[in-house]
Amino acid sequence: MKLYGYFRSSAAYRVRIALSMKGLDYEQVGVHLAKGKQYDPEFAAISPQNLVPGDKFTLFSQPLTNGASVSVSGGRATWVNNLAVDGSISVATVINIQPTLNFTNSSTNILFSWSDPFNSFKLQAQTNSINVGISSIWRDYPGGGASPVSVPLVKTNATVFYRLVSIP
Secondary structure: OOEEEEOOOHHHHHHHHHOOOOOOOOOEEEEOOOHHHOOOHHHHOOOOOOOOOHHHHHOOOOOOOOOOHOOOOOEEEEEOOOOOHHHHHEEEEEEOOOOOOEEEEEOEEEEOOOOOOOOEEEEEEEEOOOOOOOOOOEOOOOOOOOOEEEOOOOOOOOOOEEEEEEEE
C-alpha cells in the first residue's frame, strides 16, 4: 500500500497514525506541494485530479451555518468537512483504485463489467477498418458511465476496441 502525502499535511499525519494503529504496512511517497509536484505528469497518472491529502479549498469566506450537515464526496477522494468551522473542505485521502475491465462473450453480445465504487470510470470504444487498427480517436460508449454495459456484437465491424478511462 502506498500513502501519497505532503510532510506538513495534518490529514496525511492522521492517516499514518491510523495505519500504524491497525498494524498495516505502507510505503510513504512524498508529494511536495510547495514545489507544485502534484502537477507533475508522474503524479497525474496516479491522481488525475492532482489532489493530495491536506489540499484545502475555501468555498465560503466565513463559516457556513449548518455546514457540518453537508455531505462532501467525489473527486476520488475522502474529504474533511470544515464548512461550519471556516467555510472550507480539505482532502483527507486520495483513492487510487484502478478497476479491471472484465467481459463475458455470448453469441449476440459482450457484457463488460468493472468494479468502481466511486463511479469514476467510463467505457470508451472505437471501431476501425482492419487496415487502421487502433487509433487515438476514442468515443464514450452510450450508457458506458456505469458497470455493467451490454454491447451487441456487430459482425460487419472489422475491429472494435474498448477501454476504461477516468472521469475527470
